[in-house]
Amino acid sequence: MQPENGRNDQGTRSFIEEARRAQIVRAATEPIAEIGYAKASFAQIARRAGISPALITYHFANREALIKQVMVSVHSSMDADLTLKTDKAPGYLAALRGLIEGYVHYCAEHPRELIAISRIAANATEAREWAEQQQVATITELADMFREGQQRGEFRTFAPRVMALTLMAALETAPRELFEHPETDVGAYAGELATIFERAVRKT
Amino acid sequence: MQPENGRNDQGTRSFIEEARRAQIVRAATEPIAEIGYAKASFAQIARRAGISPALITYHFANREALIKQVMVSVHSSMDADLTLKTDKAPGYLAALRGLIEGYVHYCAEHPRELIAISRIAANATEAREWAEQQQVATITELADMFREGQQRGEFRTFAPRVMALTLMAALETAPRELFEHPETDVGAYAGELATIFERAVRKT
Amino acid sequence: MQPENGRNDQGTRSFIEEARRAQIVRAATEPIAEIGYAKASFAQIARRAGISPALITYHFANREALIKQVMVSVHSSMDADLTLKTDKAPGYLAALRGLIEGYVHYCAEHPRELIAISRIAANATEAREWAEQQQVATITELADMFREGQQRGEFRTFAPRVMALTLMAALETAPRELFEHPETDVGAYAGELATIFERAVRKT
Amino acid sequence: MQPENGRNDQGTRSFIEEARRAQIVRAATEPIAEIGYAKASFAQIARRAGISPALITYHFANREALIKQVMVSVHSSMDADLTLKTDKAPGYLAALRGLIEGYVHYCAEHPRELIAISRIAANATEAREWAEQQQVATITELADMFREGQQRGEFRTFAPRVMALTLMAALETAPRELFEHPETDVGAYAGELATIFERAVRKT
DNA sequence: GATGAATGAGTCTTCATTCAT
């Protein structure tokens, strides 16, 4: 009998429950990144996790739910990592550079996760909607940051949303480049990218 | 029976044959853009084209062949359109601006096609390989353009490949934005994007 | 509009009609022998005949009808050939030898036709029924021949039907052997086979 | 999901797994014998087995695998049965008679199985290859037996291969005759057939 | 908690057959 997908009466999940879910989510990431969303079947994922396919359905209501959880997990662990690195920058220009370099380095360390979520975003309807909301939020945050930078006089006048979109796009293209060209000098890549946007936003 | 996938002895296709192929390719574009590559089944495409699923197989050897043709068609009509608009720019900075603005305007006119090929590129093996070669070529061209601009002294010193990747990413994000926010002022979007890269590459 | 499958008001077929049918039947034989009954599609047959698949349906009511005609044609041309060679044997033993040797030589000359009909017999229901009637007739004839030979005192006492079945089987296995082992000495094969049955039927 | 076609880590199959496979193989035999290899679809077989077509794919990698298993199973159970009956014959003539009579009696008991494999052998590529190897081996064995019998002086001089082929053909025609004429006196049939070959091989 | 067995819905594809031209 299903545990109403892992929640008991208090809506919480047991420890072991949570551990299994995490294991499955992790096991799902690689096949998606490597053979694509469509071919990453439960059979594939289960084999990699060393469990039976039926167990996936036991822990996740359906495929969409699992896929969405992959997105959520990758996003949240990335957020956790990046929040540590950025926050305490001395100004907006510096914060921008910090953000970009932090993200690029994160990409270099977790290429598969990020490729997986890009694959998911291109396919899974429900997960994409969630991701789009996230993205809307992120873009809004970035745009706000740009706007504030402009108000403080650190940034020139430009359309914050266009800049935010462009930055997002530039960041999201990093994982694949780093994955497909592992010889890339990550620090240089990060620095160049930061410089591009620094010049794009700064006055003069 | 099959017309050996549409080629007669001279390797040509009849007019009606060509028209059907084009119709099917067009009909395939929308579902791919809207519900994703994986769910755009023959049944979906055929329903939208008002034909039977078997007719698709009659005109295309298999799914991959259809999908690839979608890519090729979109690319070639885009190339045709863009080639007209660009070429005769008076310098590298102007060429860059012309390229960006031209592309953005094209996106505004054909958002579904471009979204479709981005979805395909994220999934279809054979079509992706073709698309990746195209992309590699495009990036190389862009990088070459940047390099030449540097040699002519119009551009500052920067890593051409990183700039090319970033530009590609920025361009490829345009269709979705314009599709999802139809109220966007296309001219302004194009101008802002061009300015971003202008500042990113120019000296001073 | 269909010519009621090639028959005009008098139930006859025009010359050209007949020629096409013969051409199609001939063209059908080889693919069946070579790639098997199941894979010998109209497309295959039509390509080999240099006509369109639709024309086959135009001349034959359906697949079964074509297949059956292949059987009928092969049988009748074989009968025509063998009748010439056998009839005037001086006795039953000699007739038996003549029959066997004639058949084996015919196999050596027309292996594909005979392989084709064996393939058909193993599959096509309607054609098989016709072939079985033929076979019943042939076996009856052979059995009658054996019975007469016994009455004339040329043959020993044995069950004519079992002998007839065995002879049929032995004859029908010849085409494949000759086709797969083209180096076989046909005359020797025919002689050995004739001797086997000679010894099986003769007195002492 | 699929049990990697029925094999667990030790390469073994569970009892229930094995039982289902056997059931499916049995269920496949009849349609093949009755309506032919080509028309014995998964749907047919599944209906007769009282299971869903998908379950066949669950237990067998693909159609070829199932078909081959039918061949293998029939052959092995026949071999097991015949080995018991023959072996201890006092001489080559007696062995020959024992073989023929044993086989004919086996045919009388399992006509459908033997008809099925003859149908398969005429069609299925992969299974046919396996069957042809078996047949080649059998013919070689028979030919060797004849050759030895000649060396021992029990048999007259004749071409062993032709005799072996003829015997094979005679044996393989038995199932159909016994199936279509159930009133046949099996013992008489077997005896007559044995006598035919006895006379064909013996000296004098 | 976990799984092996089973299935139904859905995939692409093949093919004989139809029909307007």
Added chain:
DNA sequence: CATGAATGAAGACTCATTCAT
């Protein structure tokens, strides 16, 4: 007479999902 275009029925096969154990 002949065919290119088109289709419906059927094929094997995939896969997320269910359920008894």
